[in-house]
Amino acid sequence: MHRRLIAPGALAASLLLAIPASAASYSPGAPGIGDPYYPAYGNGGYDVSHYDLRLKYQPQTDELEGTATLLATTKQDLSRFDLDFLLEVSEVRVNGAKASFTTSGQHELEITPATPLPKGTPITVVVRYSGVPSTKSAYGFSTWHRTPDGAVAADEPEAAWWWYPSNDHPSDKATYDVSVAVPDGIQAISNGALQSTSSKLGWTRYNWRSNKPQATYLTTLAVGRFDITTGKTSDGIPVINAYSKDLGDNDGAARASVERTGELVDWLSGYFGPYPFNSVGGYVPNTTTGYALETQTRVYYSPKQFANGSNTSVVVHELAHQWYGDDVSLAGWKDIWINEGFARYAQWLWSEHEGEGTAQELADYVYASHPADDAFWTVKPGDPGPDNQFDTAVYDRGALAVQTLRNEIGDDAFFAVLKGWPKDHAYGNASVGDFQKYAEKVSGKSLAALFDTWLFQPSKPAAPAAKGASIASRSAAATVQPKSWKKIAATNSAHQG
Numbered sequence: 001m002h003r004r005l006i007a008p009g010a011l012a013a014s015l016l017l018a019i020p021a022s023a024a025s026y027s028p029g030a031p032g033i034g035d036p037y038y039p040a041y042g043n044g045g046y047d048v049s050h051y052d053l054r055l056k057y058q059p060q061t062d063e064l065e066g067t068a069t070l071l072a073t074t075k076q077d078l079s080r081f082d083l084d085f086l087l088e089v090s091e092v093r094v095n096g097a098k099a100s101f102t103t104s105g106q107h108e109l110e111i112t113p114a115t116p117l118p119k120g121t122p123i124t125v126v127v128r129y130s131g132v133p134s135t136k137s138a139y140g141f142s143t144w145h146r147t148p149d150g151a152v153a154a155d156e157p158e159a160a161w162w163w164y165p166s167n168d169h170p171s172d173k174a175t176y177d178v179s180v181a182v183p184d185g186i187q188a189i190s191n192g193a194l195q196s197t198s199s200k201l202g203w204t205r206y207n208w209r210s211n212k213p214q215a216t217y218l219t220t221l222a223v224g225r226f227d228i229t230t231g232k233t234s235d236g237i238p239v240i241n242a243y244s245k246d247l248g249d250n251d252g253a254a255r256a257s258v259e260r261t262g263e264l265v266d267w268l269s270g271y272f273g274p275y276p277f278n279s280v281g282g283y284v285p286n287t288t289t290g291y292a293l294e295t296q297t298r299v300y301y302s303p304k305q306f307a308n309g310s311n312t313s314v315v316v317h318e319l320a321h322q323w324y325g326d327d328v329s330l331a332g333w334k335d336i337w338i339n340e341g342f343a344r345y346a347q348w349l350w351s352e353h354e355g356e357g358t359a360q361e362l363a364d365y366v367y368a369s370h371p372a373d374d375a376f377w378t379v380k381p382g383d384p385g386p387d388n389q390f391d392t393a394v395y396d397r398g399a400l401a402v403q404t405l406r407n408e409i410g411d412d413a414f415f416a417v418l419k420g421w422p423k424d425h426a427y428g429n430a431s432v433g434d435f436q437k438y439a440e441k442v443s444g445k446s447l448a449a450l451f452d453t454w455l456f457q458p459s460k461p462a463a464p465a466a467k468g469a470s471i472a473s474r475s476a477a478a479t480v481q482p483k484s485w486k487k488i489a490a491t492n493s494a495h496q497g
Helices: 009-018 021-025 248-258 261-272 312-320 333-353 359-369 392-409 411-424 432-443 448-456 485-493
Strands: 046-058 063-074 078-084 088-094 100-104 108-112 122-131 144-147 150-153 174-183 187-189 193-200 203-214 221-224 226-232 238-244 282-284 299-301
Touching: 088 100, 088 108, 174 187, 174 221, 187 203, 187 226, 238 248, 238 261, 248 282, 248 299, 248 312, 261 312, 261 333, 261 411, 299 312, 312 333, 312 485, 333 359, 333 392, 333 432, 333 485, 359 392, 359 485, 392 411, 392 432, 392 448, 392 485, 411 432, 432 448
Parallel strands: 046 174, 238 282, 282 299
Antiparallel strands: 046 063, 063 122, 078 108, 088 122, 100 108, 144 150, 150 221, 174 203, 187 221, 193 203, 226 238
16 A cells, blocks of 8 residues: 655655645645535545446456546646545556555545646546455445355445445546456446457456446446346337346246336336437346346346336336436435436336326325324435435335426426426436426426425425325325335335345
8 A cells, every 4th residue: 555655854844845836725625525415425626527447357256456547627726636445556647647645534545646736637547456345344334245156336325436446426427438357157247338348368358338427326337147138129229138147036027027128218218208328228136135226227126126026117217217317317415306206206107007006096195105193204305314315205205296296287397397307407417406496497387385395394295285186185095005006115125225
């Protein structure tokens, strides 16, 4: 481990004299990007535009070697900056020159370039590293999941630290090239499109590319023995799905669900607009986790999602995130409703399509199922807090808020909002407040009271706020459980392992 050198006494004074007076304006980038939910996540001082990850992984020993090249631009006069990372680093270079580095906190890699970096400077950061990801933890947990024949990196709100150095916050999205060498007979799966493969001396290298901005937590890696299927959507988008060869009894149900990806993308495009990426699909590794995750273009599904049979509803949920969460990503983690409320609402629309309960019937059922003193209503989907970020209420009360918006502004305006939002904020980031403004712009209505009541008040909305003829006033009839409910509710654990 190379440590930053601290010059003592007179040497320090002479070094200070050698630095131009203007260097006094240079300061370290913040060790966190400023998200109140996760103060130490991400970093200040720069913005990444591209990650190039060249990796070699040995499944038997869980040994990972890597060279990460980050293209970034400084956002301040920068004397030092951090990356989020856990493995052992052997060398760092900034714009070709060796940089000193050390570690701090739970997951900070502190890098001091040979010369300070003025604001607006394009920088190339190269980090050489190695380690055994499964031996690493931060805050008492790990997001690196070993499988019988390899490993998987997929988790939320963090997963990158265990396999590549990054600015780990959704507000700093970038494009990716992920190149992974694995022993012959093993496959490496990541996001985007497979550019090429090559074999040499017992190793096969897989080269994947994501050519649209992608959040760090949406970047995935899966290594193991997979059965890979390919196809295309009606619009010609390549579909790549993968299934571990040892899924056992869950194999059939997983395939019967995930193999409908192309069909479901076609269907969702009717509501959300054209699919925004260069590839789509999902993979089902043999993990013991219980959740699914909307890893961009290549959704991660746990086998447990299919333990009770096929479930297209969970596939709809994760694919809906490709528009709501991946294409348009949250500005801060408090904006999670834009991800989960709309992905859950897509399941309600699918239920309606399948004749298993309308969106209104599902809204009525959610409202009636939770009495006023239920803790369900104390969670505020518009700002749930880090402890409740993936609470059931964010999903169900969140979707209930979406249906209430639909009732308030009418179907024409509502579906215009649903389709226009991903186009208006394509490949960017946005907040709940941004969404409210957009819905007001499209509908021509003031929606402040509605958003406040359904997303920010820690109490059950009264009947008038529920638009009289819907939801609250039909609570007696609404106690009948829609046919789709059990499969929808199975997604409640989608992000909880």
